[in-house]
Amino acid sequence: MTYFLYILVNNIVPISIMIVIGAAIYRAFKIDIRTLSKLNFYVFSPALVFTKLYESQMDLHVLLQVLSFFVLFFGLLCVLIEVIIRLKKIRGGMRSAMRNSVIFYNSANYAIPLNQTVFAGNTYTLSIQIVIMIMQSVIPNTYGIYAVNAHKSNLKTTMKTILSLPVIYVIPVAIFMRYMHIPVPHSVYLPLEYISNAFMATALLTLGVQLGAMKWKFNFSNVFLSNVLRLAIAPALGFLIVWVLGIEGITAKALVLSCAVPTSLSSVLLAIEYDNEPEFSSQAVFTSTLFSMITIPVVIFLLGTS
Structure with missing residues (x-):
């Protein structure tokens, strides 16, 4: 009950308030969702990635262990989703939308x-x-963009789209400056912090605007499948991988818990920016966030952290 109330009060309620505000703004002013999407991709997201990378304090051993887990988890999850997509004969843009709704999670x-x-x-x-x-933060801006464009553009056009995004250049710059201990002037870093802090609010408002604009005709089959894969199969896969890698204790628990969270707003932003099943993506984020109130306490109980 403690975790249920925590998730409700500290995650569902604040997120819901921002989404409702976004929907209300759209209903009142018919706000342009494309403008919000551009701001997220070209302003807020690059600032967030830079500040998080620049401020990170990573022990090398922990970093390698976590990266090993993540690469294996991400790879196996992609393979599993691909098999399910083919078995269900999902076609066109829905393939990448379904894939993104599962592999991109609210970390x-x-x-x-x-x-x-x-x-x-x-x-x-x-x-x-x-x-x-x-x-x-990195993968949606690389693989995610490739995935949503692969079915409608050639590789050259898709790569041109990816290379036009600021975050591609922000990542190596942030890592280089972080490990070479190159200081960022306060007058430059302060606005970067302001912008990065605004990312989540803008992303949630964008989701609200998208939900306010859509017809609310749920694709129950695909949304349900996405929710099951994200909230049940993904943490189960996390359990399996920590066992295979021999990771134990609090490290294993933290890694499994990281797999159990709902679908990320990144999937919605990608869907809106590249016009790839935005209604399904919005519905997947919204429903997975609600259902996580039930599934995450179960995962926590199985981890034995209480």
Whole structure:
């Protein structure tokens, strides 16, 4: 009950308020969702990635262990989804939309506070979640863009789209400056912090605008499949991988918990920006966030963290 109330009060309610505000703004002013999407991709997201990479404090051993887990988890999850997509004969843009709704998960504003509540503010588990968050910030801006464009553009056009995004250049610059201990002038870093802090609010408002604009004709079959894969199959796969890799203790628990969170807003932003099943993507985020109130306490119970 404690975790249920925590998830409800600290995740579902704040997220829902922002989504409702976004929907209300659209209903009142018919706000342009494309403009919000451009701001997320070209302003807020690059600032967030830079500040998180630049501020990161990663122990090399933990980093390698977490990256090994993440690469294996991500790869196996992609293979599993591909098999299911082919078995269900999902076609066109829905293939990438379904894939993105499962492999991109809310590793920041949902997973970080959840991690710190479950593990009582443990800085070690926080560092694990931050590594996952950084990977989940990078992949939507590379593989995610390729996936949503692959069925309608050739490789050259898709790569041109990816290379036009600022985040591609922000990542190596942030890593280089971080490990070469190159200081960023305060007058430059302060606006970057302001912009990065605005990412989540803008992304949630964008989701609200999209939900306010859509017809609310649920694709129950695909949305349900996405939710099951994201909230049930993904953490089960996480359990299997930590067992195979021989990862134990609090590290294993933090990694499995990181797999159990709902679909990321990145899938919605990609869908809106590239006109690829935005209604399905919005519905997947919305429903997985609601259903996570039930599934995450179950995962926490199975982890034995209480």
